[in-house]
Amino acid sequence: MTYNLSKSKYQSGLQCKKKLWLEINDREKASPLSKAVERIFEQGTEVGIEARKRFPSGLLIEYDRTNPSSSVEKTKEAIKDGAEILFEGAFFYDDTLILADILTKNEDSTWDLIEVKSSTKVKDEHIPDLAIQKYVIEGAGLKVNKTHLMHLNSKCVYPDLSTLFVIEDVNQQVEELSESVPNNVVGFKEVISEEAEPNVAIGLQCKDPHECSFKEYCWEFAGDKAVFDIPSLSKKKKVILQDKGILTLEQLTKEHPLSDSEWEYVNRILNEGIDINKDGIRQMLCELEYPIHFLDFETYNPAIPYFDGMSPYSQFPFQYSCHVLGENGKLDHYEYLHIDNTDPRKPLAEMLLSSISGAGSVVAYFTGFEKSVLENLCGCFPEYSERLQSIIDRLWDQLNIFRYHYKHYAFGGTNSLKSVLPVVVPELSYEDLEVQGGTDAQAVWDEMINTDDEKQKERMKKELKEYCRMDTLAMVEIHKKLA
Numbered sequence: 001m002t003y004n005l006s007k008s009k010y011q012s013g014l015q016c017k018k019k020l021w022l023e024i025n026d027r028e029k030a031s032p033l034s035k036a037v038e039r040i041f042e043q044g045t046e047v048g049i050e051a052r053k054r055f056p057s058g059l060l061i062e063y064d065r066t067n068p069s070s071s072v073e074k075t076k077e078a079i080k081d082g083a084e085i086l087f088e089g090a091f092f093y094d095d096t097l098i099l100a101d102i103l104t105k106n107e108d109s110t111w112d113l114i115e116v117k118s119s120t121k122v123k124d125e126h127i128p129d130l131a132i133q134k135y136v137i138e139g140a141g142l143k144v145n146k147t148h149l150m151h152l153n154s155k156c157v158y159p160d161l162s163t164l165f166v167i168e169d170v171n172q173q174v175e176e177l178s179e180s181v182p183n184n185v186v187g188f189k190e191v192i193s194e195e196a197e198p199n200v201a202i203g204l205q206c207k208d209p210h211e212c213s214f215k216e217y218c219w220e221f222a223g224d225k226a227v228f229d230i231p232s233l234s235k236k237k238k239v240i241l242q243d244k245g246i247l248t249l250e251q252l253t254k255e256h257p258l259s260d261s262e263w264e265y266v267n268r269i270l271n272e273g274i275d276i277n278k279d280g281i282r283q284m285l286c287e288l289e290y291p292i293h294f295l296d297f298e299t300y301n302p303a304i305p306y307f308d309g310m311s312p313y314s315q316f317p318f319q320y321s322c323h324v325l326g327e328n329g330k331l332d333h334y335e336y337l338h339i340d341n342t343d344p345r346k347p348l349a350e351m352l353l354s355s356i357s358g359a360g361s362v363v364a365y366f367t368g369f370e371k372s373v374l375e376n377l378c379g380c381f382p383e384y385s386e387r388l389q390s391i392i393d394r395l396w397d398q399l400n401i402f403r404y405h406y407k408h409y410a411f412g413g414t415n416s417l418k419s420v421l422p423v424v425v426p427e428l429s430y431e432d433l434e435v436q437g438g439t440d441a442q443a444v445w446d447e448m449i450n451t452d453d454e455k456q457k458e459r460m461k462k463e464l465k466e467y468c469r470m471d472t473l474a475m476v477e478i479h480k481k482l483a
Helices: 007-015 017-025 035-052 068-080 126-139 171-178 181-193 235-243 260-270 278-285 345-355 367-380 382-393 399-404 417-424 438-450 454-482
Strands: 085-093 096-105 111-116 144-152 165-169 274-276 292-300 316-325 331-337 362-364 395-397 406-408
Touching: 007 017, 007 096, 007 126, 007 181, 017 181, 035 096, 035 111, 035 438, 068 085, 068 096, 085 126, 096 126, 111 126, 126 144, 126 171, 126 181, 144 171, 278 399, 278 454, 292 367, 292 438, 292 454, 316 345, 316 367, 316 438, 316 454, 331 345, 331 454, 345 367, 345 382, 362 367, 362 454, 367 382, 367 395, 382 395, 399 406, 417 454, 438 454
Parallel strands: 111 144, 292 362, 362 395
Antiparallel strands: 085 096, 096 111, 144 165, 274 406, 292 316, 316 331
């Protein structure tokens, strides 16, 4: 048995025909999966396994990647033998292979199809996923009565996971798409069979509904000058520009509907402009009081909660770094990293309160994040709330300097710490770090607390500490350059 399409490839075709062609014919052009993306896939698998527990009599069809036809045959045999609930049932029809998350048999011998998602609501892109599954399952000989979406319940609170899932009837939405499925399959198979990759311009589809793994390849010609990267540009304006074939900043003319701030950005990038308001920066820095604490948290938000009082995707801190700069120039460093799978919140809060004194500014890069973490800790531990609130009251946002007083073409379309640092402090870099971002840190921490390999655990502890320490050291060095 050979197949061209799956439910994921079908979704790719809906997003972009070029993406579909590349996935089949030139996969090497895809960017490597980050640790964060790999963790998202792993969480999806974990949610699927948890969902099966709600159907204790279900039969799992083990999928054989080297021989998909054997999985299809096992599914047929299971149905013939009277199975009434199937997990990962494999079906093949019209050169398309799908694995159905959950199928339940009704008394009239029809089946209900349940797709499991790790989101907390039904999303538009979920419906085509079910539509192609229904098409293949019915083409393979089963009658699908109803289609459902099983997703996480945001109101579920640990330790009671009895309400972790919500099952929604999406049959009507699926039926509305059903007529388009056969033509889509025909069209997608034609795309796959073409010798050359389709000529599809970059656009909104490169990030919607998910960022395409071929985006870096397709956007290479635009560099940092794609119109879709203009900060705060509305979707409506992006659609207008895309429809006119305006893809790069060089193609823009005054007739195009941009605001003054958007034109300011365009001109800064095209003219390699630098705008530094030294008086504004000086006034902001005068607000700081010594000792100056530079604080950064790393947090995790698992799909399936596992600490008291938490819901799906509730966020909790597992690590912090704090550099403290004294008025005499002395720099001290404090840190905490939780290293096992127990609840890190209380020990982290206690250590944090010993790291940050009762006086002096607390600098963060985008204080909204640190504030939310601290407020959550206040709610969890009323006995520490007064001291934690004192930290909140002293927060000072270094990002605001780059929002209002320091603008540089090399920042591109973002004022993130990783964009600002190489411009302001070129001698300091994240490049040699194994962990490259906060979402990577989440994935590494989750792997670290669950491994039994002590050597591997020590390596990951070191990587996490190096990354978090760099975040606060970066703020320190930026501060020194600006002061």
